[in-house]
Amino acid sequence: xxxxxxxxxxxxxxxxxxxxxxxxxxxxxxxxxxxxxxxxxxxxxxxxxxxxxxxxxxxxxxxxxxxxxxxxxxxxxxxxxxxxxxxxxxxxxxxxxxxxxxxxxxxxxxxxxxxxxxxxxxxxxxxxxxxxxxxxxxxxxxxxxxxxxxxxxxxxxxxxxxxxxxxxxxxxxxxxxxxxxxxxxxxxxxxxxxxxxxxxxxxxxxxxxxxxxxxxxxxxxxxxxxxxxxxxxxxxxxxxxxxxxxxxxxxxxxxxxxxxxxxxxxxxxxxxxxxxxxxxxxxxxxxxxxxxxxxxxxxxxxxxxxxxxxxxxxxxxxxxxxxxx
Numbered sequence: 001x002x003x004x005x006x007x008x009x010x011x012x013x014x015x016x017x018x019x020x021x022x023x024x025x026x027x028x029x030x031x032x033x034x035x036x037x038x039x040x041x042x043x044x045x046x047x048x049x050x051x052x053x054x055x056x057x058x059x060x061x062x063x064x065x066x067x068x069x070x071x072x073x074x075x076x077x078x079x080x081x082x083x084x085x086x087x088x089x090x091x092x093x094x095x096x097x098x099x100x101x102x103x104x105x106x107x108x109x110x111x112x113x114x115x116x117x118x119x120x121x122x123x124x125x126x127x128x129x130x131x132x133x134x135x136x137x138x139x140x141x142x143x144x145x146x147x148x149x150x151x152x153x154x155x156x157x158x159x160x161x162x163x164x165x166x167x168x169x170x171x172x173x174x175x176x177x178x179x180x181x182x183x184x185x186x187x188x189x190x191x192x193x194x195x196x197x198x199x200x201x202x203x204x205x206x207x208x209x210x211x212x213x214x215x216x217x218x219x220x221x222x223x224x225x226x227x228x229x230x231x232x233x234x235x236x237x238x239x240x241x242x243x244x245x246x247x248x249x250x251x252x253x254x255x256x257x258x259x260x261x262x263x264x265x266x267x268x269x270x271x272x273x274x275x276x277x278x279x280x281x282x283x284x285x286x287x288x289x290x291x292x293x294x295x296x297x298x299x300x301x302x303x304x305x306x307x308x309x310x311x312x313x314x315x316x317x318x319x320x321x322x323x324x325x
Contacts, residue, residue, distance in 0.1 A: 008061030009099050011044055015059055018097050023048060023055065026090035026104060042066070042231070047107055054107035055089065060100040066231060068093055068103070070149045074230050077141045077207070083134070084226050086218075108226045113214025114251045122219060124252060124261075125268040128245065131217065132272025134225050135241050139206040143235045146205050155235055159203045160196045162236075163293070167192055170296040177303050179316060188292060188323050195289045202277065208236040213244040214251070238276070242283070243290040245269050288322055295319045 020031035033049040037056075042065040048055040060066055068091055078085040086105040093101040111119065117127050145155030146162040156162040167189060174180040180188075209216070210232030218226045234240075246266055253261035266283075270276065276283065299315040302308035 008042065015044060015098065016046070019046060019048060019057055022057070022097050022102065023050060023104070026092075027052075027055070048104075054109065056086065056105045056107040058103045058105075059098050060093075060102060063100050065100070066093075066103065067150055070233065071103070071230055073149060074207070074233055078138075081137065081141055083137055084224050086226060086228060108218045108220055108228075110218045110220040110226075113217045113219060113225075114248070116219040117214065117252060122223075125264060127214065127219070128265050128268035129272035130225050131212070131214070131245065132269040132274075134217075134227060134272075135209070135212060135238075135245075135269075136273045138209065138227065139238050139241070141207040143205050143207050146235050146237075148234055149207075155205075158200065159205070159237055160193070160200045163196060164189070164193060167293060167296065170293070170300055173300045174296065174303075177300075179299050179303055179312065180319070184320065184323065188296070188319065191323055192289050192292060195285060199278075199282070199286060203237045205235050206238050207233065208238070208240045209233055210236075210240065211244055212241045213248040215248075238273075239283075239286050239290050242266075242269065243287060243294055246287065247291065247294065288325075292319055292322050295322075 016034050016036065019034050023029060023031050027050065029050045029052045031048055031050055035047040035049075037045040037047050043061050044059040046057040046059070048057050058066075072088065075085065075088045079087075086108050089104040089106065091101065091103040095101070110116070111121060113127060113131070116122050117124050122130075143149075145157055146159050147155030171180065171185040171189060175182055175185050209227060209230060211229065212227065216227065216229045218228060220226060246262055246269075249258055249261040249265055252265075270283070278286070295315045295318045299312060299319070302311040302315065
């Protein structure tokens, strides 16, 4: 997903009023009810009840934040590989109805993973076992090289080079913002380079979701798991989809319980995922790299908003802890 520092355009009831016109024009059906679900970082979401079915409408809140071509390619690959997903029903990137466009998809009735687990619709181990099986299926979708999806045949053959270029940019941004010292930045890059080089020859490119914590799945009323919000998808290594899963432990534990919950989540996910060709010790070591990178992203993302002081402090503490351990 492309980022922009421009604020998300302000919500108004005009969006609700325009949605029936959009649905009628794009899908050729009348709207019975419009329900605003949430405001995300980049869009407003609505559950739309039509005469035919339920639709999810995403109203884009910023310019160029969603790569439509990428999402269409992913939708096609998921369909080809018989992976359950909310189908894309229509979209626009023009300002005909809304300043930055919209996307319409099937609405999946159910609960997000965090809610499903906390409300005991499914046990934590069973959920992450199911998620591991889903992610493994996604990772069988063929891609070549590493990098962004918008140009499928392009990218880097060396994962180390692709990742270090991003880490360097993130580190510079953090140092310039005063969130990291130059000394700590150098230590971070040194640790990441050392571990990635150690395993580079064993990495293979896969389609990664990029943010597959349980808030980005819907457990349907039929007990099927649907992966949603593919904006951060790219061509990477499977570890990139393990880390958000492990980090989701904060949603299911107190601080003093976290280590045990992390272990349970990792074990259940990997049992569902199947053979990885990496030992448990190796997985935990490589996991550190992607956890540091995740918190570097958090640090750059949240530091632009003064309301997220606590998130910035937490990210810095985690980076220091992981880098010096």
